[in-house]
Structures are given as structure tokens and as C-alpha cells.
Amino acid sequence: xxxGACTYIALAASYFTKTDIVAVVGDDFADEDTAxxxxxxxGLEGLERVPGKCFFWEGVYSQDMNDRQTLVTELNVFAGFDxxxxxxxxxxxxxxxxxxxxxLQKAVRDQMPELRLVGGDTMNYxxxxxxxxxxxxxxxxxxxLINDSEAKMLSGESNLKRAAEKIxxxxxxxxxxxxxxYGATLFHEGGYFSVPGFILEKLKxxxxxxxxxxxxxxxxxxxxGVGVDDATHEDMARAxxxxxxxxxxxxxxxxxxxxxxxxxxxxxxxxxEFRKFTAF
Amino acid sequence: xxxGACTYIALAASYFTKTDIVAVVGDDFADEDTAxxxxxxxGLEGLERVPGKCFFWEGVYSQDMNDRQTLVTELNVFAGFDxxxxxxxxxxxxxxxxxxxxxLQKAVRDQMPELRLVGGDTMNYxxxxxxxxxxxxxxxxxxxLINDSEAKMLSGESNLKRAAEKIxxxxxxxxxxxxxxYGATLFHEGGYFSVPGFILEKLKxxxxxxxxxxxxxxxxxxxxGVGVDDATHEDMARAxxxxxxxxxxxxxxxxxxxxxxxxxxxxxxxxxEFRKFTAF
Numbered sequence: 001x002x003x004g005a006c007t008y009i010a011l012a013a014s015y016f017t018k019t020d021i022v023a024v025v026g027d028d029f030a031d032e033d034t035a036x037x038x039x040x041x042x043g044l045e046g047l048e049r050v051p052g053k054c055f056f057w058e059g060v061y062s063q064d065m066n067d068r069q070t071l072v073t074e075l076n077v078f079a080g081f082d083x084x085x086x087x088x089x090x091x092x093x094x095x096x097x098x099x100x101x102x103x104l105q106k107a108v109r110d111q112m113p114e115l116r117l118v119g120g121d122t123m124n125y126x127x128x129x130x131x132x133x134x135x136x137x138x139x140x141x142x143x144x145l146i147n148d149s150e151a152k153m154l155s156g157e158s159n160l161k162r163a164a165e166k167i168x169x170x171x172x173x174x175x176x177x178x179x180x181x182y183g184a185t186l187f188h189e190g191g192y193f194s195v196p197g198f199i200l201e202k203l204k205x206x207x208x209x210x211x212x213x214x215x216x217x218x219x220x221x222x223x224x225g226v227g228v229d230d231a232t233h234e235d236m237a238r239a240x241x242x243x244x245x246x247x248x249x250x251x252x253x254x255x256x257x258x259x260x261x262x263x264x265x266x267x268x269x270x271x272x273e274f275r276k277f278t279a280f
Numbered sequence: 281x282x283x284g285a286c287t288y289i290a291l292a293a294s295y296f297t298k299t300d301i302v303a304v305v306g307d308d309f310a311d312e313d314t315a316x317x318x319x320x321x322x323g324l325e326g327l328e329r330v331p332g333k334c335f336f337w338e339g340v341y342s343q344d345m346n347d348r349q350t351l352v353t354e355l356n357v358f359a360g361f362d363x364x365x366x367x368x369x370x371x372x373x374x375x376x377x378x379x380x381x382x383x384l385q386k387a388v389r390d391q392m393p394e395l396r397l398v399g400g401d402t403m404n405y406x407x408x409x410x411x412x413x414x415x416x417x418x419x420x421x422x423x424x425l426i427n428d429s430e431a432k433m434l435s436g437e438s439n440l441k442r443a444a445e446k447i448x449x450x451x452x453x454x455x456x457x458x459x460x461x462y463g464a465t466l467f468h469e470g471g472y473f474s475v476p477g478f479i480l481e482k483l484k485x486x487x488x489x490x491x492x493x494x495x496x497x498x499x500x501x502x503x504x505g506v507g508v509d510d511a512t513h514e515d516m517a518r519a520x521x522x523x524x525x526x527x528x529x530x531x532x533x534x535x536x537x538x539x540x541x542x543x544x545x546x547x548x549x550x551x552x553e554f555r556k557f558t559a560f
Contacts, residue, residue, distance in 0.1 A: 064432075064438050158343060158344050159480075159481070159483065160479050161479055161480075161481055162481075179462065182462035182476075183462070183463075183474075185476070185479065191556075191557070192479070192557055193558070193560065194463075194477070194479070194557055194558060195476065195558070195560070196462075196463055196465070196474035196475065197474075199440050199472070200441075201439070201441055201442075234560065237559075237560040238560050274560075275560075276471070277471070277473055277474055278473070278474060278475070278558055280475070280514065280517040280520075280554075280555075
């Protein structure tokens with residue numbers, strides 16, 4: 001079914017701000033996939049269609065959903081991807097880069113000179129095997145979203161506070177460490193913020209939850225009109241909570257299905273629930 | 281060095297309320313150990329001294345301190361322990377039972393008919409191999425403090441909300457699930473509450489942190505004078521935060537060393553820090 005970092009990020013962000021995507025798909029990309037993106041008013045001008053098949057991933061989750069094992073990864077049309085931005089994209093102020101080869105992330109970022117806030121995701125594979133390329137890329141980011149173990153791997157530090165300091169020195173002034181079901185922690189120059197995870201009644205499929213976090217986080221900050229230099233602690237903390245809200249919804253149905261019915265009212269309702277179960 | 285569930289629980293609770301202990305030690309229990317407990321005004325009338333050696337535990341922690349491996353466990357004087365309460369203890373309103381054989385916990389609880397709030401800790405060993413005895417014991421408790429995996433083991437439920445419901449049906453109206461560095465979650469009839477973990481700059485030794493949580497939690501509720509029937513959501517949520525505060529201090533030094541210098545002002549300072557890094 002439809003999936004991919006770009007899809008989840010865009011779907012989540014679209015509840016907060018007008019969202020456009022840059023991506024590549026094959027000729028097996030279905031009309032109903034386009035229809036779902038269009039339903040959320042996601043701009044598809046940067047969606048490149050080339051002969052061949054879409055990127056494909058298949059995996060199986062452990063009983064408690066905390067681990068997953070990849071069964072199949074087919075790069076397909078992703079293999080020769082060279083992201084080209086439509087002219088209208090180049091002056092946009094906000095950019096969220098999904099997990100992909102750091103050099104490609106940098107190539108996109110370099111086409112957008114007017115960014116007020118830019119960040120992205122990465123993973124253990126790039127941290128270990130493409131470290132120099134990743135470090136060069138990170139210099140141009142205002143925020144980085146990674147998980148606990150990636151933060152430790154990138155910084156070589158097991159203490160989270162020291163890991164955060166070292167990572168922030170690499171470029172991204174804002175660091176969000178995602179901790180799956182345990183929540184997320186934000187580090188920035190002025191302090192830090194932690195939010196516990198939402199306890200789901202129904203956990204069907206965690207695929208894409210981290211990307212939905214990224215979409216909610218970036219989308220909320222874009223909706224506030226703030227950039228890396230003027231976002232307040234409160235802006236960033238709320239962005240982390242909206243990210244958590246979007247990640248939690250994502251897990252409730254298989255794949256992108258939750259976004260077929262999700263409303264902004266449900267999002268605000270869950271944001272208020274976060275307030276309620278964290279206040280003391 | 282000095283250790284044990286009772287020691288940590290009493291040290292932590294002593295910052296909130298007058299605390300008395302029931303325990304057994306051997307003739308190797310040192311004067312400086314008694315002195316530390318006395319420094320915190322902990323009542324030792326129920327501290328039984330018998331010939332032989334104290335219970336002894338030795339273990340080694342993983343690099344990230346999230347796992348530990350037991351090297352040595354010697355029951356020593358613990359083997360024949362039959363807790364007898366001094367008369368003055370029997371009419372006390374608050375009781376926190378450290379991790380030990382459920383039948384012994386029950387024997388202590390049954391000697392105290394006037395309890396307003398009683399609870400305790402347990403572990404995988406009792407859940408698996410003494411299940412019937414544990415279930416009988418839990419019927420008489422108002423709260424239970426366990427970790428994630430123990431909650432799943434006890435309830436046979438991998439979803440935390442459903443696990444909490446099943447466990448609360450066993451007796452304890454109040455359930456706190458401890459999640460180590462990730463914080464803690466409270467479930468009770470009127471709702472739930474989560475607090476993220478405190479991010480330590482210095483993590484020296486997590487031994488006893490769960491017991492310090494229990495001491496802070498129970499001690500705070502005792503200081504408020506509330507019982508299982510009249511504690512509000514706010515009382516219990518704050519008790520969870522004070523528990524987290526005490527657990528976090530415990531980790532900063534080896535064994536019980538942090539309690540040689542810890543002050544109530546430091547405790548209040550960290551409580552306020554919890555407020556600051558969780559507000560949004």
C-alpha cells in the first residue's frame with residue numbers, strides 16, 4: 001500500500017499548513033494514492049513520475065511493536081533519484097527532509113536559499129557509513145529529529161544531555177530525540193522539554209509514526225510563522241506535542257489509513273488530552 | 281555497602297514524613313549504617329538484629345545502565361525472616377512493602393488494621409513462581425508499583441491501558457508503572473497521568489531508584505494526610521513526580537551516598553524543574 005517518509009510527513013503537515021512534496025514514484029503509483037494526497041490539498045508539482053516501480057518496503061513487527069525486521073527493500077525508481085525543485089518551491093520558508101542519502105537532502109536544501117526553518121531525519125545506516133556526508137549536510141539544518149540510539153551513535157555519547165550538546169554543535173540548533181512509545185525530548189539553546197508518549201488503546205501499525213511526528217512538528221511551526229531564530233520555547237514544546245499527537249494517530253490504523261478520516265478537531269482534542277495527562 | 285529495598289524506601293520517605301522500618305539485619309550491620317538512618321530520624325524499633333550476615337547482592341550494570349546482571353545473591357539472615365511489628369507500628373495509617381515474598385508482605389499488612397493507604401512492589405520471580413500467593417496479597421493493597429514488563433507479565437496483556445485495567449481489578453485501585461529512564465505512568469479510577477524521566481547529567485548507579493520512587497510516592501501522600509479513598513488525581517500525580525525526583529537523586533551517587541547530603545530544598549528545586557521541562 002501507499003507509504004514512504006514523504007507521504008507520512010506531508011499528510012501530517014497538511015493539517016497545519018499548505019504542503020508541497022518533492023518525490024519520485026513509478027508507473028505503479030495508483031490514482032487512489034494521488035487522490036488521498038489531493039484530498040489533503042498536498043501540492044504534487046514536485047512529484048516526479050518515471051518508468052519502473054515505486055520504492056518498496058516490507059517488514060514484520062515484534063509482538064509488542066517495538067522492533068521490526070525488514071523482509072524486502074527494493075529501491076526501484078528511488079535508485080536514480082535526483083530531486084529537482086519546481087521554481088515555486090525554491091522560495092518557500094519551511095523544509096522537512098525525509099530520511100534518505102544525506103547528499104540528496106543537501107542538494108534539496110541548497111536549492112532553497114530563503115529557508116527560515118529546515119531540518120530532517122536520518123538513520124543508523126547514514127550515520128555509520130556516510131558520516132562525512134551527513135556531517136556536511138547537518139551544517140545547513142536548523143533542526144534534527146532522531147531516536148535515542150541514533151543520537152548516541154551520532155555523538156558517541158551515552159549520556160543524553162551530553163549527546164544533545166555535541167549534536168547541536170554540529171549545526172542543528174534544535175534537536176528532538178524521539179523515544180517511540182516513551183515520548184520525545186527537545187533540546188535547544190534555551191532549555192529542554194520532555195513529553196511522555198500517548199498510551200494508545202489500539203496500536204495497529206507504527207509504520208510512519210516518526211515521519212508523522214516530523215510532519216506535525218514542522219507543520220505546526222510553519223503555521224505559527226516562526227523560524228529557527230525566533231521560535232520560542234513554548235512554540236517548540238507545542239510543536240513536539242503536535243508531533244506526538246500526529247505520530248499517535250498514525251499508529252491507530254494500518255499504513256496511511258488513519259489519514260483517510262482524521263480531522264483537525266480530533267487533533268486538537270488529543271492535544272488537550274496531552275495537557276490533561278501531563279499536568280500536575 | 282548499605283543497601284536493600286527497605287533502606288532506600290525509608291531514606292526517600294523520610295524527607296516527607298516520620299518513617300519507621302521493619303527489617304532484619306545480621307551482626308555485620310555497621311554503626312555507620314545505623315547512623316545514616318538515625319540522621320534521617322528513621323525509627324529502628326522494628327529493625328531486628330540476628331546472628332549471621334546481612335542479605336547481600338552484587339551485580340554489574342550494562343554500559344547504558346539499562347540492564348544489570350546479578351553476580352551474587354546471598355539470603356543470609358533474610359532466609360528465616362518473620363517480620364514482627366512493634367505495638368506502636370500496628371496503628372499507623374501508611375505502609376509501603378518492599379519487594380519480598382508476597383506471603384511476608386501479607387503477614388505485615390494483616391497486622392495493621394487501620395491502614396489508610398498500603399501498597400508495595402513485586403518482581404518477575406514472584407509473578408511467575410508465586411502467582412497465587414501474590415494475587416491473594418494484592419487483594420489487600422491500595423497501590424502497586426511495578427515496571428512495564430512486570431505489568432505485562434502480571435496481566436497477560438501487552439497493551440498498557442488494558443494491562444492497567446486488569447491489574448486494578450486484582451485489588452490495587454492505584455497502579456504506578458515505572459519505566460526507568462523513561463518516567464512513570466499512574467492509573468486510577470479517575471484517569472491517568474504520565475511524567476517523563478528526569479534527564480540526569482550524572483548517572484552513577486541506578487540501584488535503589490525504584491525503591492526511592494516508592495519512598496517518595498508514599499511519603500508525599502502520607503505528608504498530605506490522604507488515603508486511598510480521598511487522594512485526588514492531583515495528589516497522586518504529584519506523588520508520582522516526587523517519586524521520580526527521589527529516584528533521580530538516588531542515581532547520582534553510588535549506593536545510598538546521595539542521601540548523605542540531599543536536602544529538602546534540593547528536592548523542591550527538582551520538583552519545580554519537572555514542572556518547567558514538562559509544561560507546554
